[in-house]
Amino acid sequence: MVRIKHRYLLVNILYPDTKSSHLRPASKPGDDVPYTVQFRRPSPDQVNGGLLMRLIRDGVVELFGDYGSGKIAGSLQVKYFSPATSTATIRVSREHYRLVWAALTFTTRLPRPVDQPCVIQVVRVSGTIRKAEEEAIRRAGLSIRRAEAAAKSSNVSGVATASATPLAVAEGDDDVDMFNGIEDRDEPGDVDDDDDG
Known part of the structure; x- marks a missing residue:
């Protein structure tokens, strides 16, 4: 019996702020939201x-x-x-996952009825859905730590920091490597976690 192998793409949908509100000084108490949080907002x-x-x-x-x-x-x-987190897990055959990855990379707008600019970022390619889920949980924790660090730095200085970029990381996070290890190699014990057998 031949087992069909799949790849699971962990995807983040990012919504760039077209108004560049992160560069304006905060005018209201609720406007001082860190840039990392503004860029990663819920989907419509x-x-x-x-x-x-x-x-x-x-x-x-x-x-x-x-x-x-x-x-x-x-x-x-x-x-x-x-x-809520604008995160998706997409399954595709192992031989053709790069076609899907390319299509997601070249996407700049969500289709109608949403019709909103977006950036779709493939953050992990894995052989099992469990590994993709673990990476999603790890990245969610990292985003929370970044937002907290940006909020602390803006509260200390008294001014919203315009230098808080999406890749700015709280000090002490040495385990962050944003672009290495996107593709998860098959190990001998790995089997696909499909529910459809």
């Missing part, structure tokens, strides 16, 4: 797994035509989507 209510599937399929067709569409058609599935 219309964004769901079906919309993500349509976005991916349209992107693959635009980049790779009918060839790409046919290659991902049987295996593409959105396993998890959280509108």
Whole structure:
């Protein structure tokens, strides 16, 4: 029996602030939200797994035509989507996950009815859904620590810091390596955690 191997892409949907509110001084007490939190906000209510599937399929067709569409058609599935954290886990066959990754990378807007600018960031490619979930939890904790560090630094100086970038990390976080280790290599004991057998 042949076992079909899959890859799980952990994806963050980021919403760039077109008004550049992080560069303006805070005018109201609620306006001093750190930039790291502004960039990672919840998705609109219309964004769901079906919309993500349509976005991916349209992107693959635009980049790779009918060839790409046919290659991902049987295996593409959105396993998890959280509108609160704008995080999704997408399953695709191991041989063709790079087609989906390319389509997500070139996405600049969510389709109608949302029609909003976005950046879709693939943060982890894994052979098991469990490893993708663990990475999502680790990154959520890291984002919380960044926001707390940015809030502390802005409270200490009394002025909202414009230098707080999305990659600014709290001091002492030596375990952060944003771009290395995106792809998780198969280990001999790894098996796919599919619920559809």
